[in-house]
Amino acid sequence: MKSSRSLRSLATICRQQTADPLRMFHNVRTTRVPTIPTSRPYSSSTTTSTTPPPPKSSVDPTEVAHFNALASSWWDPHGPSRILHLMNPLRHTFISRCMHGTPRTSKPPSALPSKNLRYLDVGCGGGIFAESAARLPTTASVTAIDPTPSVLAIAESHKRRDPTLTLPGRLNYLNTSIEHLPVPSNPSNDAYDIVSIFEVLEHVSAPGPFLEMAMKQVKPGGWLVMSTIARTWTSWLVTNVVAEDVLGIVPKGTHEWSKYVNEDELRAWFLERGWGRVGNEMRVQGVMYVPGLGWQEVGGSESWGNYFLAVRRPDDE
Amino acid sequence: MPPRLQLGAHRGLSSTTYIIRLPVRRPQRRFASSSTDTPEIYDVVCVGGGPAGLSLLAGLKASAITSGLKVALIEGQDLQKSRLRKDASLDSFSNRCSSLTPASVKNLQEIGAWRHVHASRVQPYHEMQVWDGVSDARISFDWESARTPFTPRKPSQPTTIAYMIENLNTTTALLSRLEELGGVDIYSATKVESIELGTDTQQLDMTSWPVVSLSNGKSLAARLLVGADGANSPVRTFAGIPSRGFDYNRHGVVASLQLSGPGWGGLDHKIAYQRFLPTGPIAMLPLPGNMATLVWSTTPERAAILKSLSSDDFIAMVNAAFRLSPTDLEYLHTLSSGQKDEVAWRERHTPAQERAIPQRVSFVQPGTVASFPLRMRHADTYTGERVALVGDAAHTIHPLAGQGLNQGQGDAAALFRTISHAVSTGQDIGSTLALESYTADRYAENNAMLGVCDKLHRLYSVGSGPLVGLRSLGFRAVDAIGPLKGFFMGRAAGGS
Numbered sequence: 001m002k003s004s005r006s007l008r009s010l011a012t013i014c015r016q017q018t019a020d021p022l023r024m025f026h027n028v029r030t031t032r033v034p035t036i037p038t039s040r041p042y043s044s045s046t047t048t049s050t051t052p053p054p055p056k057s058s059v060d061p062t063e064v065a066h067f068n069a070l071a072s073s074w075w076d077p078h079g080p081s082r083i084l085h086l087m088n089p090l091r092h093t094f095i096s097r098c099m100h101g102t103p104r105t106s107k108p109p110s111a112l113p114s115k116n117l118r119y120l121d122v123g124c125g126g127g128i129f130a131e132s133a134a135r136l137p138t139t140a141s142v143t144a145i146d147p148t149p150s151v152l153a154i155a156e157s158h159k160r161r162d163p164t165l166t167l168p169g170r171l172n173y174l175n176t177s178i179e180h181l182p183v184p185s186n187p188s189n190d191a192y193d194i195v196s197i198f199e200v201l202e203h204v205s206a207p208g209p210f211l212e213m214a215m216k217q218v219k220p221g222g223w224l225v226m227s228t229i230a231r232t233w234t235s236w237l238v239t240n241v242v243a244e245d246v247l248g249i250v251p252k253g254t255h256e257w258s259k260y261v262n263e264d265e266l267r268a269w270f271l272e273r274g275w276g277r278v279g280n281e282m283r284v285q286g287v288m289y290v291p292g293l294g295w296q297e298v299g300g301s302e303s304w305g306n307y308f309l310a311v312r313r314p315d316d317e
Numbered sequence: 318m319p320p321r322l323q324l325g326a327h328r329g330l331s332s333t334t335y336i337i338r339l340p341v342r343r344p345q346r347r348f349a350s351s352s353t354d355t356p357e358i359y360d361v362v363c364v365g366g367g368p369a370g371l372s373l374l375a376g377l378k379a380s381a382i383t384s385g386l387k388v389a390l391i392e393g394q395d396l397q398k399s400r401l402r403k404d405a406s407l408d409s410f411s412n413r414c415s416s417l418t419p420a421s422v423k424n425l426q427e428i429g430a431w432r433h434v435h436a437s438r439v440q441p442y443h444e445m446q447v448w449d450g451v452s453d454a455r456i457s458f459d460w461e462s463a464r465t466p467f468t469p470r471k472p473s474q475p476t477t478i479a480y481m482i483e484n485l486n487t488t489t490a491l492l493s494r495l496e497e498l499g500g501v502d503i504y505s506a507t508k509v510e511s512i513e514l515g516t517d518t519q520q521l522d523m524t525s526w527p528v529v530s531l532s533n534g535k536s537l538a539a540r541l542l543v544g545a546d547g548a549n550s551p552v553r554t555f556a557g558i559p560s561r562g563f564d565y566n567r568h569g570v571v572a573s574l575q576l577s578g579p580g581w582g583g584l585d586h587k588i589a590y591q592r593f594l595p596t597g598p599i600a601m602l603p604l605p606g607n608m609a610t611l612v613w614s615t616t617p618e619r620a621a622i623l624k625s626l627s628s629d630d631f632i633a634m635v636n637a638a639f640r641l642s643p644t645d646l647e648y649l650h651t652l653s654s655g656q657k658d659e660v661a662w663r664e665r666h667t668p669a670q671e672r673a674i675p676q677r678v679s680f681v682q683p684g685t686v687a688s689f690p691l692r693m694r695h696a697d698t699y700t701g702e703r704v705a706l707v708g709d710a711a712h713t714i715h716p717l718a719g720q721g722l723n724q725g726q727g728d729a730a731a732l733f734r735t736i737s738h739a740v741s742t743g744q745d746i747g748s749t750l751a752l753e754s755y756t757a758d759r760y761a762e763n764n765a766m767l768g769v770c771d772k773l774h775r776l777y778s779v780g781s782g783p784l785v786g787l788r789s790l791g792f793r794a795v796d797a798i799g800p801l802k803g804f805f806m807g808r809a810a811g812g813s
Contacts, residue, residue: 077748077749077750077753085750086750088742088743088744089738089739089742089744092741092742092743093742096741131743131745132742132743132744133743134743135743135744135745136743137385157522160520160521160522161521161522161523161524161525161526162540162745163358163521163523166520166521
């Protein structure tokens with residue numbers, strides 16, 4: 001496993017280069033904004049379904065400045081967001097596997113409609129995932145939200161470059177955070193088939209309340225899909241010790257390793273709430289960036305690296 | 318009226334460095350109101366209806382994932398006129414033939430085009446005889462001699478090295494397949510007047526979209542513009558992709574020939590022959606029946622002489638080129654006529670193993686002796702923003718290994734895979750990011766093939782000296798080692 005570890009380390013470094021909200025060097029900034037920056041640290045034992053703090057968008061002004069600097073390069077295929085662009089196709093592969101099953105679990109949990117799907121992308125940033133979801137022929141509409149106006153301006157401006165995306169209703173950007181979205185009164189009708197939260201969770205101080213708000217947006221039978229990074233000794237070593245102290249390429253104190261969420265913690269958390277109890281209604285896939293090969297799915301790597309997790313809202317909920 | 322943005326001028330978009338995109342042929346600038354010439358929006362616009370472009374389009378339309386793409390084909394020639402007639406005679410063949418590898422045939426089968434081929438006009442061959450015209454060192458390729466002495470022949474082992482087919486037959490089959498599939502807007506006998514970048518209206522920013530203006534007045538905006546438009550590709554010029562290479566100072570002389578028989582192996586075991594002469598290789602490739610096609614690389618001067626000869630003298634020269642010494646051939650090219658008698662006289666004094674060389678040419682099909690300059694060209698990259706190049710637009714190769722058309726088929730298959738993956742994951746199929754895998758897939762492989770064929774050409778251009786001895790040694794060594802030969806044959810057959 002030694003080689004895997006070193007790959008893992010590379011993956012972590014790459015990840016830090018692209019996904020840290022306080023990153024100061026190279027003007028490398030690609031991450032989504034923490035949507036709810038409360039101070040409560042997350043763990044499966046301490047988080048309960050307490051009411052979240054009063055909804056107010058509290059985006060750090062320095063982050064807004066960072067995003068402004070990043071703006072021009074968000075869609076540059078060789079810019080700082082390259083690694084996120086490269087990961088994007090894997091997100092679709094993962095989602096489609098969730099919806100359609102695999103040879104091993106050949107029967108999909110239950111039928112989502114095979115077309116006219118409605119997406120909600122939380123923390124959409126410059127729109128990398130939102131645009132791609134809106135382009136799929138099976139998509140009816142994508143609602144994509146982000147609290148940072150300058151980032152949404154990039155997303156809006158890039159959207160104009162593709163006539164498919166400008167079709168009425170196809171892709172709507174909203175400058176808001178999830179706590180300001182109206183909660184669907186009749187989820188079977190007005191909630192979303194797929195709610196995605198990509199590369200956001202690790203920057204949320206209280207993922208519990210945040211996820212609960214996201215869950216309310218999922219249609220019964222729909223999927224909540226997220227990606228993040230595990231909190232392990234390897235990621236701590238790489239991001240906090242090597243990157244900050246040894247190499248000094250990341251300002252001291254940049255990383256809040258304690259914010260990383262482990263896959264087993266997420267699993268347990270959803271199970272407690274009655275989601276994902278049936279075998280193939282919760283799925284995890286570890287992914288790893290391998291230089292020269294790009295992003296690869298690596299079974300088992302979810303416990304120590306980047307991973308996708310999807311959970312289906314029960315039909316009867 | 319507010320001044321309109323000049324189309325085609327340099328537009329400073331983002332930080333991307335754009336080479337100024339050149340209009341192919343500057344059209345008379347239209348000053349009509351912008352609403353009347355709003356381009357029609359397509360996902361894929363393919364310029365060029367040759368084998369590579371048609372193969373790509375058939376692949377796209379044959380697949381459930383990509384068949385929903387809105388696709389157009391633009392071809393300057395009349396596609397209907399250039400189709401093979403259903404009742405075409407087997408005594409007459411086009412002089413532009415290719416050797417399709419099993420890999421290319423497999424791809425054509427997968428996209429459903431191979432069953433539209435006029436099968437009676439396709440000739441598989443099972444053996445290749447290649448020899449050095451200076452030293453007579455010889456190598457023979459067939460799958461039987463290529464296996465190791467210790468492994469029995471596998472029943473699944475192919476016996477066919479490649480398939481000789483008229484390019485016209487390939488394109489006709491692909492066109493029939495496209496007709497069957499439907500859904501492609503075909504602009505036949507329509508020229509590309511210009512290619513320019515789109516404009517920024519209030520609703521849409523089309524400044525990264527190529528807009529192709531056609532001779533019929535239409536204009537098409539392309540999410541992905543495919544340049545399948547040949548060695549002098551206007552699409553490549555538009556994309557500002559440099560193409561590097563050189564002329565070999567050689568011409569390929571082609572002709573459709575009738576031989577005195579079906580070949581030494583009979584109708585069921587056809588043999589391809591290639592002799593390396595100091596001026597270039599001469600190849601006799603089998604077609605159905607007694608027919609064969611000639612590809613003779615030679616100097617432009619000699620090509621001009623060959624084309625000026627009477628049928629009898631031309632036939633004599635082809636027969637001589639497989640039999641007489643380079644010195645004899647040099648003299649024969651100095652005569653303006655009378656080669657027939659001269660060759661007959663010289664052959665009497667030159668021993669030849671008739672069964673090791675192609676059967677004699679008895680007839681040359683009128684009007685098929687032609688020549689074209691040989692070039693080596695390779696584009697710096699195959700993709701740009703909203704542009705991809707396939708076939709000769711991306712690379713032009715020395716014909717000595719017969720790989721040109723196969724490379725184009727490989728390009729088409731790879732670009733199809735790239736587009737298909739992009740569509741299924743919601744990527745913009747014109748974005749450089751989505752297209753990256755196409756260049757990665759094809760560039761190194763094509764470059765290696767270009768390099769090998771180039772070096773072979775150079776090696777065999779040497780008429781005397783130690784190099785001749787060395788290369789003969791190499792020929793004999795490869796010939797003696799079955800597995801090594803199998804490796805070379807696998808490469809030629811399109812495997813890896």
